[in-house]
Amino acid sequence: MKSSHLLPFLSTTTIALQLLDLGTLKWTLSSPTYTNITVPASVPGQVHLDLYREGVIPDPYFGLGDFELRWVGYGNWTYETGLEGLETSTGLSTWLLFNGLDTFTSIELCDQHVASTNNQFRQYYFDVSSILASCSGTPKLSINFGSAVNITADIANEPGQETWPLDVEGHFEFANRQFMRKEQSDFGWDWGPAFSPAGIWQPAYVVQLPSSGIYIRNTLLDIYRQGQLNNLPPDQSAPWVVNASLDLLGTVPSTAEMKVEILDLSNATVTSGTLQNVSASESTISGSIVVDGALCQLWWPSGLGAQNLYNFKISVVDGNTTLATATKRSGFRTIVLNMTPISEEQLAQGIAPGNNWHFEINGQEFYAKGSNFIPPDAFWPRVTETKIKQLFQSVVDGNQNMLRVWASGAYSPDFIYDIADEMGILLWSEFEFGDALYPVNSEFLDNVREEANYNVRRVNHHPSLALWAGGNELENLELLVAEDEDPGNPKWRNEYEQLFLDVLLPAVYGNTKSISYIPSSTTNGYLELNFSLPIPMVQRYDNKTAGSIYGDTDHYDYDSSVAFNLSSYPVGRFANEFGYHSMPSLQTWQQAVSPEDLHFNSSTIVLRNHHYPAGGTNTSNFRNASLGMGEMTTAAETYYPTPHHANSVANFSAWCHTTQIFQADFYRSQITYYRRGSGFPERQLGSLYWQLEDIWQAPTWAGIEYDGRWKVLHYVAKDIYQPVIIASYWNYTSGDLTAYVTSDLWTPTSGTATLAWYAYNGTLLAPAETVPFVVGALNTTKVFQGNTNSLAYDLKDALLKMNITATGTLPNTKEPKVFTHEYYFHTLSLRNANLQDPGLVLDYDEQTGNFTVEATKGVAAWVWLDLPAGTLGNFNENAFWLLPGDGKREVGVTVKDDGGSGEWVKGVTVGSLWDNTLG
Numbered sequence: 001m002k003s004s005h006l007l008p009f010l011s012t013t014t015i016a017l018q019l020l021d022l023g024t025l026k027w028t029l030s031s032p033t034y035t036n037i038t039v040p041a042s043v044p045g046q047v048h049l050d051l052y053r054e055g056v057i058p059d060p061y062f063g064l065g066d067f068e069l070r071w072v073g074y075g076n077w078t079y080e081t082g083l084e085g086l087e088t089s090t091g092l093s094t095w096l097l098f099n100g101l102d103t104f105t106s107i108e109l110c111d112q113h114v115a116s117t118n119n120q121f122r123q124y125y126f127d128v129s130s131i132l133a134s135c136s137g138t139p140k141l142s143i144n145f146g147s148a149v150n151i152t153a154d155i156a157n158e159p160g161q162e163t164w165p166l167d168v169e170g171h172f173e174f175a176n177r178q179f180m181r182k183e184q185s186d187f188g189w190d191w192g193p194a195f196s197p198a199g200i201w202q203p204a205y206v207v208q209l210p211s212s213g214i215y216i217r218n219t220l221l222d223i224y225r226q227g228q229l230n231n232l233p234p235d236q237s238a239p240w241v242v243n244a245s246l247d248l249l250g251t252v253p254s255t256a257e258m259k260v261e262i263l264d265l266s267n268a269t270v271t272s273g274t275l276q277n278v279s280a281s282e283s284t285i286s287g288s289i290v291v292d293g294a295l296c297q298l299w300w301p302s303g304l305g306a307q308n309l310y311n312f313k314i315s316v317v318d319g320n321t322t323l324a325t326a327t328k329r330s331g332f333r334t335i336v337l338n339m340t341p342i343s344e345e346q347l348a349q350g351i352a353p354g355n356n357w358h359f360e361i362n363g364q365e366f367y368a369k370g371s372n373f374i375p376p377d378a379f380w381p382r383v384t385e386t387k388i389k390q391l392f393q394s395v396v397d398g399n400q401n402m403l404r405v406w407a408s409g410a411y412s413p414d415f416i417y418d419i420a421d422e423m424g425i426l427l428w429s430e431f432e433f434g435d436a437l438y439p440v441n442s443e444f445l446d447n448v449r450e451e452a453n454y455n456v457r458r459v460n461h462h463p464s465l466a467l468w469a470g471g472n473e474l475e476n477l478e479l480l481v482a483e484d485e486d487p488g489n490p491k492w493r494n495e496y497e498q499l500f501l502d503v504l505l506p507a508v509y510g511n512t513k514s515i516s517y518i519p520s521s522t523t524n525g526y527l528e529l530n531f532s533l534p535i536p537m538v539q540r541y542d543n544k545t546a547g548s549i550y551g552d553t554d555h556y557d558y559d560s561s562v563a564f565n566l567s568s569y570p571v572g573r574f575a576n577e578f579g580y581h582s583m584p585s586l587q588t589w590q591q592a593v594s595p596e597d598l599h600f601n602s603s604t605i606v607l608r609n610h611h612y613p614a615g616g617t618n619t620s621n622f623r624n625a626s627l628g629m630g631e632m633t634t635a636a637e638t639y640y641p642t643p644h645h646a647n648s649v650a651n652f653s654a655w656c657h658t659t660q661i662f663q664a665d666f667y668r669s670q671i672t673y674y675r676r677g678s679g680f681p682e683r684q685l686g687s688l689y690w691q692l693e694d695i696w697q698a699p700t701w702a703g704i705e706y707d708g709r710w711k712v713l714h715y716v717a718k719d720i721y722q723p724v725i726i727a728s729y730w731n732y733t734s735g736d737l738t739a740y741v742t743s744d745l746w747t748p749t750s751g752t753a754t755l756a757w758y759a760y761n762g763t764l765l766a767p768a769e770t771v772p773f774v775v776g777a778l779n780t781t782k783v784f785q786g787n788t789n790s791l792a793y794d795l796k797d798a799l800l801k802m803n804i805t806a807t808g809t810l811p812n813t814k815e816p817k818v819f820t821h822e823y824y825f826h827t828l829s830l831r832n833a834n835l836q837d838p839g840l841v842l843d844y845d846e847q848t849g850n851f852t853v854e855a856t857k858g859v860a861a862w863v864w865l866d867l868p869a870g871t872l873g874n875f876n877e878n879a880f881w882l883l884p885g886d887g888k889r890e891v892g893v894t895v896k897d898d899g900g901s902g903e904w905v906k907g908v909t910v911g912s913l914w915d916n917t918l919g
């Protein structure tokens with residue numbers, strides 16, 4: 001090795017192995033399909049990103065790029081480099097190591113075929129020593145990526161290929177995604193574009209080893225309580241077991257030992273020792289050690305305690321020689337998805353029979369509050385740490401403690417888990433299967449097994465890892481096809497179990513004892529969990545007893561007329577998905593479409609709504625896309641005054657905003673309903689709404705827009721995910737109206753609730769009522785009961801303001817804390833309410849850096865402070881109500897990026913729903 005790119009890899013070994021980061025070399029990208037294109041290329045990277053950077057294509061996210069750039073996905077592409085300076089005659093063995101190739105490749109070195117690959121999610125490694133030995137001149141490495149769109153079509157058309165009943169495959173833009181092990185949403189999804197990118201999307205290396213050298217290519221670290229079994233709550237008083245297992249290039253000597261040193265983050269040693277029960281195969285070495293629980297501080301999710309982390313230095317030692325060392329940052333915690341049968345004791349507490357379905361952290365039940373995380377970009381190589389830190393800061397600021405990492409994107413890279421470890425965000429993680437049935441031939445299953453083992457082992461050390469699920473919405477599909485199948489020969493069920501029980505469950509249980517597994521995100525859970533069976537989990541499917549409650553729920557209903565009908569919401573133990581789409585803000589649309597397209601039904605905007613894709617590959621989807629637009633329009637018109645501003649851009653902006661208000665209102669109604677269920681027979685212990693963030697600028701279910709801007713939803717979720725809340729529950733058919741205080745603290749909390757009726761001009765209609773309350777740990781309590789039919793006033797001009805002040809303690813703290821929350825009950829449609837000019841006044845206080853807002857004339861509904869285009873930040877609250885008597889409301893602001901101008905303060909505006917009534 002001569003070149004300056006070739007770094008002796010001293011940090012992990014004392015043996016002189018050489019590591020060449022292929023990202024440091026000069027690459028070119030060309031296309032056998034489009035022979036006139038040759039450009040410099042990046043590694044890691046993807047074809048679209050190289051073509052965009054080099055000016056061959058425009059910004060893929062702009063306008064109708066999603067349709068116009070389909071030709072890129074139909075092409076084959078070749079990445080090529082010369083391995084300058086690579087020493088080929090030293091007796092070192094040489095490996096190519098790829099942490100991710102997207103997806104169908106043929107790899108050539110020195111014009112000799114090395115291998116073909118077909119799985120985006122696997123790590124690939126090839127011993128190329130003999131090829132190099134016969135290579136003359138600079139070794140040329142070339143990787144050809146075949147078109148995933150064409151290749152999957154070919155696979156689908158193979159004679160005897162598996163087919164499925166119509167409608168089982170969620171088909172978005174390109175068909176046949178179930179035949180590839182590639183990000184499923186690369187072929188389009190109902191919130192995203194279909195670019196079908198290709199490229200060396202993860203780091204790649206040349207590793208050269210001396211004859212006795214080893215290189216650690218993947219590290220499994222599993223930390224669990226002694227005796228712990230997957231999916232079952234462990235004994236919290238048992239000591240910890242630290243199990244380490246290293247996947248290696250090179251051969252480990254049979255005399256090798258393993259050592260571990262556990263250091264706190266200030267580098268003080270907590271404990272160290274030699275691992276026991278060491279077993280080594282040619283390419284893996286494993287061992288474990290028992291650690292006294294008193295030595296280490298627990299890791300907790302955000303809001304529930306501290307995020308204590310430690311470094312684990314694991315070495316492979318032979319005699320006096322350290323052969324290799326891996327350091328992983330991890331933490332001590334147990335996280336279990338408890339699906340055990342409801343116990344006698346729980347029945348006696350009023351919990352409905354059936355099974356549990358909730359998470360326990362370090363032996364404690366808690367309420368999981370969060371949302372669903374989709375790929376943050378259609379092109380992973382441009383997802384930066386800064387972007388994820390900003391996004392996850394919004395998660396924590398939004399009072400969320402869990403994200404479901406949805407199943408049809410990509411396994412998250414380690415840096416995302418690292419950030420989640422630091423911030424305390426639990427990541428319910430999924431294998432990449434969704435909304436389809438998949439082939440089960442042995443080649444496909446072997447491929448999946450490799451993918452699953454690699455990823456389970458890679459991410460297991462992250463304390464933020466909360467669960468593995470087989471995929472998205474699969475059990476519902478399975479139940480659907482099961483209806484049509486012969487009970488004596490349930491082909492689809494057998495196939496489902498082959499993949500999700502026989503292959504994926506062992507990938508989890510065989511590698512880790514600390515993580516629970518479910519075959520499908522939404523599930524009725526298991527009928528039996530028996531570790532003496534070859535596959536310990538027997539699924540319940542629809543084997544339910546009336547009156548019993550078993551699993552988690554999802555809820556989508558695009559008939560907005562029933563959006564606030566509480567009896568339309570599912571009753572389950574946990575809500576893992578629910579939602580409705582809304583438009584992004586004007587500021588976000590301005591990034592993605594031309595000024596002339598800034599109106600609600602412009603074809604560019606409509607065609608970026610993929611809620612009802614026709615499965616076409618051109619822009620003829622317009623009619624279907626319009627359906628998705630219509631749903632948002634109808635909902636806005638049903639519940640709110642709708643805008644009719646003369647200025648068309650202002651009108652467009654107000655319409656976008658109104659669709660966001662409906663979305664937020666609907667989610668709030670569901671979140672309060674699910675949270676109240678913590679004290680109802682369903683003992684409901686989680687709400688994860690669909691979806692946290694956007695992959696691009698489009699009408700979607702997201703609460704955070706592509707560049708990080710918060711929609712109304714993220715503010716409302718932040719409000720309603722506070723630990724102690726009050727909310728009203730109205731049966732608008734019977735008129736029954738109640739209010740409950742719900743708390744997810746771990747100790748009882750007491751306080752007072754004040755309820756007062758106001759007219760929309762701000763006058764108090766009757767003396768306020770103050771009710772003392774005590775709400776139990778993870779529980780709810782009723783503080784008001786009435787009926788709107790017996791009200792002395794007309795709801796058109798009456799508004800019930802509810803607020804609470806309570807004292808309690810946050811989990812794992814001792815200091816009492818005061819919690820406040822307010823909530824407004826009003827007529828179902830604010831279109832009918834007697835809204836009037838609130839006379840809003842906005843001020844900025846340079847001293848405090850805060851804004852103040854005051855309603856000087858009437859009640860202000862959905863007060864909205866807005867940051868100008870180009871400014872990334874958020875207010876500490878927004879989308880609230882203000883009464884004329886409230887005085888000045890102080891609102892803090894955090895600016896994450898102002899684009900450097902410093903002028904953003906002047907661009908901040910305030911408005912409310914009243915503005916929709918103005919011409």
Ligand code: BMA
Pocket residue numbers: 189190191434435472473577690701
């Ligand atoms: C569920 C999710 C996603 C989808 C969303 C909105 O089906 O699991 O697949 O994007 O709803 O339709």
